[in-house]
Amino acid sequence: MSEYIIRTNNLNFQFNRQRKIIENLSLNVPKGSIYGFLGPNGAGKSTTMRLITGLINEQQPSIELFGKPLHQQLPSVFSKIGSIIETPTLYLHLSGADNLRIIAAIQKIDEAKIQEILELVDLKKFQKQKAKQYSLGMKQRLAIGMALLNEPELLILDEPVNGLDPQGIVEIRELLKRINTTKGITIFISSHLLAEVEKTCTHVGIIHQGKLRFEGAIQELSSVNSQILLHISVKDASAYLSVVSQLYPQVRMADAKTLEIALNNTEEIPLLVKNFTENNIPIYALIKKGGLEDWFMNITQKTNE
Ligand SMILES: Nc1ncnc2c1ncn2[C@@H]1O[C@H](COP(=O)(O)OP(=O)(O)OP(=O)(O)O)[C@@H](O)[C@H]1O
Structure with missing residues (x-):
């Protein structure tokens, strides 16, 4: 049987009594996959990601991470996860490398690791340049680098290519594939773009109005339809x-x-x-x-x- 890094078992969530935002959502994110969580604006993707990363609390225990209930591993489980859910916080007046050094200092990570990450996200040449001079794609790559500093097993990114130009989109796509294959990190990303998910992901879950409409390997998606x-x-x-x-x-x-x-x-x-x-x-x-x-x-x- 496959091993799953994220599983939700009939996850339900509502902000108020009037409306369920997430309804009986059962996701299965296999270990080693790049899983595209696909759906239009307002479908419930960010809310699900915020529940999985503990930014909001689940209302009944229904989330499993790394094979164990989330509520039994709080907060230690988050050391195994890197995430960008809301707009990444960068110190724009500092260089790319110094942005990484701030996080590294808190987590007691050495300089060698910073250089390794700069290499991975293809910012080594620009490491001394201030982040405010970076393109949106470079800022996004820097933020992904920051999320990777503590060597997570799972990377969760909310709409990582949103707002990027075509070149920036290709660079992020290639970076995610590189992270997945060279580091073996499972990646869970959200997107509203079918074509993007098809190009980047190995698995897909489609959500609409809080409900899962399809889940499977990317090949199944094209063969079924x-x-x-x-x-x-x-x-x-x-x-x-x-x-x-x-x-x-x-x-x-x-x-x-x-x-x-x-x-x-x-x-x-x-x-x-x-x-x-x-x-x-x-x-x-x-x-x-x-x-x-x-x-x-x-x-x-x-x-x-
Ligand atoms: N704090 C909140 N209080 C009440 N309703 C909320 C809150 N946050 C989100 N919602 C509602 O929950 C629904 C799902 O929003 P969510 O942000 O999860 O969707 P999404 O799929 O990520 O879409 P988008 O890409 O537009 O963010 C939307 O109808 C949204 O208006």
């Missing part, structure tokens, strides 16, 4: 229906000028275009519906069922 619907604009749908149905028995007429065909995945589109061309059926437009993005939009846009 790869089916797409193609809407193909043609001059006269009824005229072509019988020819097309020989190749695609699942074809139907969406309207007088549109054929609709379900395909298993987008890889099948080029062959479809070739088949139409070979059968002298001009295509005026192709519209792809369904697929992972539509599915994600669908499950995260529905309001209270």
Whole structure:
């Protein structure tokens, strides 16, 4: 059986009596994974992360960290966790290295470790530069470095790429993968971007309105939801229906000028275009519906069922 670093067992939470913010949420974050906690704004990601890191107290014991109930290991368990939940606090008038030294002094960590972290987060060259001169991505990498100083087994980051430019996003993505593979640290990150989670994570949990909508390895996400619907604009749908149905028995007429065909995945589109061309059926437009993005939009846009 896999070992889990974070587990929640029917976690519930409400700030007031009117509304449950987290509802029967059962997460399973495997050891060694990069787990993407995905959901739109207001879904309950930050609240869950704040509960896991003890910034707010759970209302019934439902959180397990490193295989044991959280409430039985307070506060010592937090020495095994590095986290950035709220905006990271940096001393902007100090250099990158000095920001790390302040944390290191409190935790009695030596200079060698600071240099190792600067190397890891790719700030060695800029270590003497003041943090206020850093780009947002560099500040984020410095903050991640600060969270790594005490050699945590688990790193928890709330929306680590929020607000970064494309280059900054790639750098954080690569850094997280490096931390995960070279240090074996389990990483739990939140995001509202499906594409980002797909690129960075090994596992995903999708939350909407406080409830878990999907959980699994990233490959499962794409295989379960790869089916797409193609809407193909043609001059006269009824005229072509019988020819097309020989190749695609699942074809139907969406309207007088549109054929609709379900395909298993987008890889099948080029062959479809070739088949139409070979059968002298001009295509005026192709519209792809369904697929992972539509599915994600669908499950995260529905309001209270
Ligand atoms: N201190 C609070 N008191 C009352 N309601 C709160 C409080 N903090 C958050 N909420 C509400 O809880 C819900 C979940 O918020 P949360 O911040 O966990 O969502 P999120 O998924 O992290 O989204 P975002 O990315 O926008 O922060 C929201 O409806 C929010 O308004």
